[in-house]
Amino acid sequence: MTGFILFLATYLILAFSGWRIFKRAGFHGALGLLFLLPVGNLIALIYLAYIDWPIHKTK
DSSP: OHHHHHHHHHHHHHHHHHHHHHHHHTSOGGGGGGGGSTTHHHHHHHHHHHSOOHHHHOO
């Protein structure tokens, strides 16, 4: 039971962090849920690295 709680807490922290990162970059926060997928987190980081961020377009 303790293992499941740790697993769930880790996934919640990853989901929350990914949501905040994408939201602060100017994207829809739901893209941060890609951090929950095994290969999705790598794709999300590559996407953030090479795309023009909307937050920079508004300033």
